[in-house]
Every structure is written in structure tokens, then in C-alpha cells.
Amino acid sequence: MEPVAALERAIYLLDRELAPSNKVRAFKKAIDTIDSLDHDEITQRARAGTLTELDGIGKSTSAVISEAVLGIDDGYLALLDERSQIPLGVGAELRAAIRGDCHMHSTWSDGGAPLSTMASAARAIGHEYVVATDHSARLTIAHGLSEERLVDQLAELEELNATFAPFRILSGMEVDIFEDGTLDLADHMLERLDIVVASVHSKLSMPAPDMTRRMVTAIANPHVDILGHMTNRKVSGTGRAPSEFDAELVFAACAQFDTAVEINCRPERQDPPEELLELAVEWDCLIAIDTDAHAPGQIEWQAYGCDKAVRCGVHPDNIINTWSAEELIGWASTKVS
Numbered sequence: 001m002e003p004v005a006a007l008e009r010a011i012y013l014l015d016r017e018l019a020p021s022n023k024v025r026a027f028k029k030a031i032d033t034i035d036s037l038d039h040d041e042i043t044q045r046a047r048a049g050t051l052t053e054l055d056g057i058g059k060s061t062s063a064v065i066s067e068a069v070l071g072i073d074d075g076y077l078a079l080l081d082e083r084s085q086i087p088l089g090v091g092a093e094l095r096a097a098i099r100g101d102c103h104m105h106s107t108w109s110d111g112g113a114p115l116s117t118m119a120s121a122a123r124a125i126g127h128e129y130v131v132a133t134d135h136s137a138r139l140t141i142a143h144g145l146s147e148e149r150l151v152d153q154l155a156e157l158e159e160l161n162a163t164f165a166p167f168r169i170l171s172g173m174e175v176d177i178f179e180d181g182t183l184d185l186a187d188h189m190l191e192r193l194d195i196v197v198a199s200v201h202s203k204l205s206m207p208a209p210d211m212t213r214r215m216v217t218a219i220a221n222p223h224v225d226i227l228g229h230m231t232n233r234k235v236s237g238t239g240r241a242p243s244e245f246d247a248e249l250v251f252a253a254c255a256q257f258d259t260a261v262e263i264n265c266r267p268e269r270q271d272p273p274e275e276l277l278e279l280a281v282e283w284d285c286l287i288a289i290d291t292d293a294h295a296p297g298q299i300e301w302q303a304y305g306c307d308k309a310v311r312c313g314v315h316p317d318n319i320i321n322t323w324s325a326e327e328l329i330g331w332a333s334t335k336v337s
């Protein structure tokens with residue numbers, strides 16, 4: 001394996017296990033360093049054990065580079081691969097039926113990789129499609145897309161789709177839900193998108209009646225296809241309490257307006273909690289199992305959501321990711337009419 005490819009593989013696996021971002025950054029920096037050296041020098045330094053004398057190369061990155069150039073296949077990278085494997089449990093069969101991912105980010109907003117890299121990763125794990133859902137403009141901290149930049153992204157999508165076919169990158173956005181339930185994107189742009197994920201990202205602790213009205217207003221919007229990470233809880237690190245709302249009303253609205261409830265697979269979110277998902281099943285809501293990936297390795301997180309869906313009794317036919325891209329687009333467009 002080429003050293004740069006080995007470092008890229010390490011980054012993929014580190015993202016898969018949600019390693020701290022400084023660790024991932026160190027590997028990206030090592031790629032920059034290695035890129036400027038010729039292969040002979042890298043090999044000599046690997047043999048002599050002097051790679052760490054280079055600026056930007058530390059113990060872990062030098063191990064990966066050395067293994068690559070010296071042809072060692074049972075070292076750091078192999079261990080990392082093993083450690084970051086996502087075990088498939090009761091959701092294994094469902095995972096095999098999944099055809100795409102409806103929520104992920106690229107460098108157009110706060111993702112760590114270009115759209116083409118995200119699409120390649122999705123294709124490599126057997127998906128038929130992925131939806132590009134970068135953030136909307138209001139989320140400035142995440143470099144959200146203005147209308148103008150979204151138009152530019154749609155142009156890039158068209159080019160990428162020409163080279164990726166038959167794999168498809170569907171157009172979309174993760175649109176912020178304002179406090180009054182309206183959306184952070186104009187109707188004429190929402191109309192152009194294949195799939196719209198709507199999420200709350202601000203005022204997470206507003207009083208329950210206000211939050212319920214806010215969410216139901218968004219769910220009833222004919223442009224909204226999927227309700228993203230509904231409680232906004234965080235289960236790791238310092239954690240974050242879930243937002244409060246009337247779940248019966250929210251799911252009744254999802255069922256009435258044919259809006260899918262998202263199982264957000266991010267390990268720190270695991271949203272919604274199982275008791276809420278079971279309630280969504282009682283309401284016969286459509287479900288989307290999405291990774292909300294911000295890096296290629298995170299595209300594999302769908303396995304977590306599949307296990308959870310099966311545990312909570314979600315019927316596979318109600319999971320929109322088991323549909324083909326055509327079926328998905330057809331469903332989303334009839335919602336609007």
C-alpha cells in the first residue's frame with residue numbers, strides 16, 4: 001500500500017471509531033508531510049526508524065507509514081481496523097436491505113471530506129445512493145449554505161452524478177427549523193431538492209408546548225421529508241438533556257403528513273431514545289435510518305440504527321432507506337403536491 005493511502009485508511013478507521021479530532025488532524029498533517037517527499041527517502045527513513053524526525057510525523061503516523069512501505073500487514077492499521085469494526089447484531093438482515101443514506105455532510109458545510117469522497121465511501125459499502133444534506137445558512141458555525149452556495153452545490157452534484165452513475169447523489173439539505181417552525185430556506189429552493197431533512201439546532205430547551213408547535217409546524221410543511229435528530233440529546237461527553245415536547249402529537253403529525261422520523265446513528269446522539277422510537281412504531285410512522293456522517297468512515301454507522309430499529313419493532317417496509325432512489329424521490333415529490 002502507498003503510504004498516503006495507508007494514512008487515508010487510518011483516518012477512515014479513526015473516524016469510524018469517532019476518535020478525537022486532534023488525532024485525525026495529526027494523520028491529515030502527516031499526509032501533507034509525506035506528499036512532499038520521494039518514495040526512496042520515505043523507505044530509507046522507515047528502515048532507519050527516523051520518520052519521527054520529520055515535522056508532522058509522530059509515533060502512530062510513522063508506524064502506519066513504515067508498515068505501508070515495508071509491507072507489514074499485522075501492525076497499527078490492522079489493530080485499528082479490528083478495534084473500529086462496528087458489530088452487526090439483530091439488525092444484520094435489515095442492514096443488508098438498506099440501499100442508501102439520507103443524511104450526511106461534506107466540506108460544503110461542516111463535514112471533513114468533499115462530496116465525492118463521501119459518495120465513494122457510501123458506494124464502497126454497497127449503497128445505491130446518498131443524499132447530500134449540508135447545513136442551511138443560519139448555522140454559521142457549521143458554515144451553512146446560503147442559497148447561492150446551494151445553487152453551486154447543485155451544479156457540482158450534477159457533474160458528480162455523471163461520473164458516479166449508476167450510483168446516485170441525491171440533492172438535499174439539513175434545514176434549520178426556526179423557533180416559529182418555519183424553515184431556513186426559501187420555498188423555491190426547497191422545491192428543487194430531492195430530500196429535505198429538517199432539524200432543530202437552537203433554543204433546544206424552550207418550553208414543551210412551544211417546542212411541540214415548532215416541530216409540528218415543520219413536520220406539516222409539505223417540503224419536509226425527514227425530521228432530523230428529534231430530541232437533540234447527547235449521551236456522551238458532558239451530555240445534553242433531550243428537548244421536551246408532546247411526543248404523541250409529534251408522531252401523530254409525522255403519520256398524518258407522511259414525514260419520516262429519523263433514527264440518527266451518531267454514537268453521541270443515539271436519537272430518538274428507544275421508548276420514543278417504540279411510540280413512533282405505534283403511530284406507524286415512516287422511519288429513516290441515517291448516519292449524519294461528517295466523515296467517510298462514519299457512513300458505516302448505519303449498523304447501529306439497524307439494530308435499534310429491529311429492537312424497537314420497526315417494519316422494514318416503513319424504513320425509507322430500504323427503498324430505491326426512484327421510490328424515495330417519488331415519495332418525496334408526492335408529499336409536496
Ligand SMILES: [Zn+2]
Binds near residue numbers: 199201228
Ligand atoms: Zn443536525
Ligand SMILES: [Zn+2]
Binds near residue numbers: 103105174292
Ligand atoms: Zn446533520
